[in-house]
Amino acid sequence: MGECLLAERGRWPLWLPVFLGLGIGLYFALPSEPPAWWGGVAVLLAAAGLLLVRGRSLAPLLAASCLLAIALGFAATQWRSLRLAAPVIERHSGALMLEGVVVEVEALPDGGSRLTLGQLVHDRDDVLVPARARIKAKAGLSLATVGDRIRVRAMLMPPPQPAMPGAFDFARFAWFRQLGAIGTALGPVEVIAAGAATGWRADLATNVNEIRHAITARILAVLPGDRGAVTAALTTGDQMPISAPMMQAYRDSGLAHILSISGLHITMAAGLVFVGLRTLLALFPPVALRYPIKKWAAALAIVFAGFYTLLAGSPVPAQRSFFMTGLVLLAVLLDRRALSMRLVAWAAVAILLWQPDELIGPSFQMSFAAVAAMIAVYESLTPRQTAWRAAHPGWLPAIGLYVFGTVVTTLIAGFATAVYGIHHFNRFAVWSVAANMIAVPLTGFWVMPWALVMFVLLPFGLESLALVPLGWGVEGVNWVATWVASWPSSAVTLPILPLWAMVVFTLGGCWLCLWRGRWRWWGLLPMAVAVASMAFARPPDLLVDGRGDGLALRTGEGRLLLNGKGGRILKDTWSRRAGPEAPERWPKKSSSRDGRLRCDETGCLWRVDGKVVALVKDEDNPEKACAGADIVVSSVPLRGTCREARVIVDRFDLWRRGPHSLWLGPNGASVETVAGWQGDRPWAWHPHPRKKAKAPPPVAPREPDEKKDEEAED
Template sequence: MAFAPRQTSLRAGAAQWLTTARAAAEGWLEEEREQVGLWVPVALGAGVAAWFMLPNAPMWLALCCGMLALACIGAMLPAGGRVRRMVIIGATLLCAGCLLVWGKAAVIGERPLARAVFARVMGTVESVQDVPAQDIVRVRVRPVDAPDLPSLVRINIAKADVPAGLGEGATIRFRARLMPPAPPSVPGGYDFAARAYFQGIGATGKALKPVEVLRASDAAPPLRARLFGHILERVDGAGGGIAAALATGDQGAIAEEDAEAMRRSGLAHLLSISGLHVTALIGAVIFLLMRTLALSRRAALTLPLMLIAAAGGALAGIFYTWLTGAEVPTLRSCVAALLVLGGLAMGRDAMTLRLVATGALAVLIFWPEALVGPSFQMSFAAVTALVALSEHRAFRAFAAARDESVFRKGLRMLAVTLATGVAVELALMPIALFHFHKAGMLGAFANLVAIPLTTFVVMPLEALALTLDIVGLGAPFWWLTGRALDLLLGIAHGVAASPMATMLAPATSDALFGGMIAGLLWCLLWRSRWRWLGVPPVLVGMILTLTARPPDILVTGDGRHVAVRTDEGMALLRERAGDYVRDMLSESAGYDGELAALASLPGARCSQDLCALRMESGGRRWRLLFTRSDMLIERRTFARDCAAADIVVSDRALPRWCKPRWLKIDRRLLARTGGLSIALASGDIRTVRQPGDAHPWIARQVRRGRPQLYRRSSPASLP
């Protein structure tokens, strides 16, 4: 009997299992048929994200071929089922997303400058932006007769050096040290180089005086710039910058301490023109048009007032979007508002997740590079969480209007507002931790007061003041606007001062973040009980993020700045480093304290040229050696110190005879890897650049290599 043939073969059993699984999947998708279309922008966005994550053209091409092969396999599935259509369409969309951003990068992007140069530039001014908070004017210039320079450079000019006649269309001449747009200084940092590439900026720099105007601008300043300056003149104090940002979207006049307080308190979304501002404006215009037209009996009886008011609101939303610079959140909000107005005009319920998906799809088609930015991610995550919560049956039943006392109605509205705030904070937390390494914990409570204050007090007062300025009567309302903004800033600073205002986390990997976003979308977009399968990836990702061990050593891409974490806190090699460097290194390490001087640590011995440090990590003793100057050091002394050190870090190219026990980090290595973060206990080394990275914003194509490792010996045995 042992050798008798089986009555049911393995092939037949596998086929039966696949048939059962397919039938179960079809039944589930039938139950979720209203939600399937929401995954169209997700599939397209996955292709865009894959292009950014994969390093070079062969990998991008392999991804596209693999997705087309998967679509062909899907075409061989039995016809008539949703699984077949989803496999074919999903794989095709993912391939299309990769090709879309790849094509845009090839056609529109601007190659960065190969290396830093001193140049005398003559060019035409394309745009002028005043940044009062930094006391500079930011100018975009198109160089003339300069084949060695990019077609567009961004220059900062000190306010004291700004010449008369500077404006759009002017021809200027100046000297500047031009540099390629900065990549992330350390792993997890802000990648300005990628953003500048898609904006067409190939170099940045600071103009040296004198800045000469060869031909003055004969064009009037843009309406946005005139409005920006007008508001700053009318609103005194710190609130002027916020008032200007609410009207124009330009945050250049907001002091850094106020901006940081708004970020820590969870109120930074009020500074970026998004759904709150666009919705408030469109709603106000519709309300005023409806009330004004209804004053006429003939118009009220014969004209479609709702259609007319909706058309006026749509025009106001489009104008506001253009005025504020058409940033991604504003565009998303404007597209969503237009869809809502169209749905209302047709008598449909337009406030659905399909509305959000349509807005995301429109943004991805025209601006696919926006996907990897925090603005796109946070904007759509917040709106998706709000709409998904509002569509939930239990929440809708709780928030529905009913016949009850004013007190109970007020409590219910307060609970609904708090619930929506908590939902938004939870949805934004993974994104904030990934991009900014910090997330607000009290933002839901701060928004209970800040959102009504901004929507129903600040913005109406500002709009009324701007309207009355036409006849010169806006001063009292500007004063009231300033006092309301002072209250808003008081709330922000008060919440930000709490030790529970934010949670910090070190930089995490792209894969971990991608898993959390996939789980979050799974929870928000499906409706059946299977949606809860997305919770474990989110929870695991958050736990790993919050419990991750911060790096022991951070080295910037130029090698000049090094931060070391010890039991006493974090210390910086060069204590004269600016606030930007300090904030960037602290945030990347998930550290909220002051950076001390490395020379002040108990185990440090420093001179003008070298700094040696003894520290313990992972139960081992480590010796670190850093260079602090460009002066030549005696070979015999330096070779001995290199041999005794486990790690040597320098901003110059070190000679071959400098051989530390484990790792040598110098200019040659950093040119291949970019900034580094090192965990001594595990030996993990994270780099800014991937091996073979061929994205077009990389300034120079250089041969990649692994960090130069040497035989590790026991640090405890060193003298």
């Protein structure tokens, strides 16, 4: 193995982002928040160790270098968490008068808007003032734009916690964006100072936001319905006008990535500008022979890619794609190789040090997995393709080579990202390869060129000349999405992929992609083990939300029976991660089809595998409701009753620890909670020890829909 390692000495730097990622993952895996000095001390100790082993044998030097990278990743994440620490409200606020500066405006499908506010003040002394808050306003209630200072009567609540252990943690997502509250506007949004935000950043954000909304309005005026909505998503990043059925079709067909402005769009746009300008300048021999037109084209492509990123609202996937595309074009300016594994590695290093929390999100994982896998494959395929093309001239072999490349690229990207999609969303688009083989070329060769023409014609008011043919292409992509989504089992729900399995799969994939020798194939073994772990995954038998209202249990057929309470997000999350959902309804005063569950006005009794589970909702006489039960789950405080049960989860437990997952076994039940899964972290469910309350908080309205934050795709 030592000989293999020495033979690939030039590939060692590619492992830097891997070990940085291990340090970042270590920070998030800790059961409690580490002291603030841990990161700095770890870096100093690792650096000292590296100095001590310098000049000695290779093994200690490599080990010390890896430890230093891990320490840097840990320290960068801890520093970012501390730097972004901001107040988070602890309970539902009730009505209050809120003032703040609009940081971001997002249109909603129902005509309303979602406002992100900064520089907040309000009129309640008993409610913390968060650094930022996100509120929803119904249609017609808000005309505010980025930079305006507004006043609105609203209700605020803490960022919602995961619906079950292991699910998407919006509270953690909000922590690293300083979102200390979310809420709803109770009345019209009053603009008290237009353009109140000052500074070049505020002016830039205001101007870009106005341009984006103006372009979206002009697109929808020419192209109504989903044709215009998808066109707006492709050009300005505004997905909100897309209808729910069309959005679901894109997800089920595996084409949802087309709607998110990221690697595909920015690369296509920059590539079209680069190739188009270079071709145009090449038509003038005096210019082409005397000046570096290739570098001119690369420079203009960088500028346009930056403008496109700003126009899309600068979401994180677009920022990352612009960074990588900019590095590729910068390599052209410096006469270096345009795209290589080392370039991708340095892009990953920069992102992990700047925004280390992005590592745990699906966008970072899926985008870098796809790019690394494609480069690794084409490092071997490109010389063979070149030789084959030289031996087979003509247009027909060229077409065949293009089709082959499209199929191979789609297969590589699909396989590389599928496991991460399964881990985060528990969904797999079965026919995504077929859909992408048609939709991606159509997008690249028809839709995006006409989109560039539209941008050129916009200042002259002639955008309709480009929007009409652009709409034809978008309609074709919509048709592909709808057609493929209608195929049998177009999207299937798969079992939970454990976190350890995803880590093992990632490390195996890195081993396979980053090395060049035959020993790279060893990486297939851990990848296969990780995928096989899904066959042994066992979803919970009983789920209960943080208030005891929402319940779900496993039927005799293995499906998940939900009681219909808790909201759409809860139902969707439980169905994906513990389903599939049973077709029957929860019995109110009757029995379930399998006869295991029987309910009345005091609660329900669930008899399974010789055990009795009482689901209590009667606060007046809980002892009667839980008599003879082995396991008790109660939406009301039991206050010392039901002591004969072996496992008790009551209203106080749910308040302190959040949603519960229970697995029933021969020896009783094993329980996992959201608070236990999160650990003692700043964004965690349970109250801080120094802020313990004496009683459960009152029941608050269901939190707003934050599912789109979970489903951000690259």
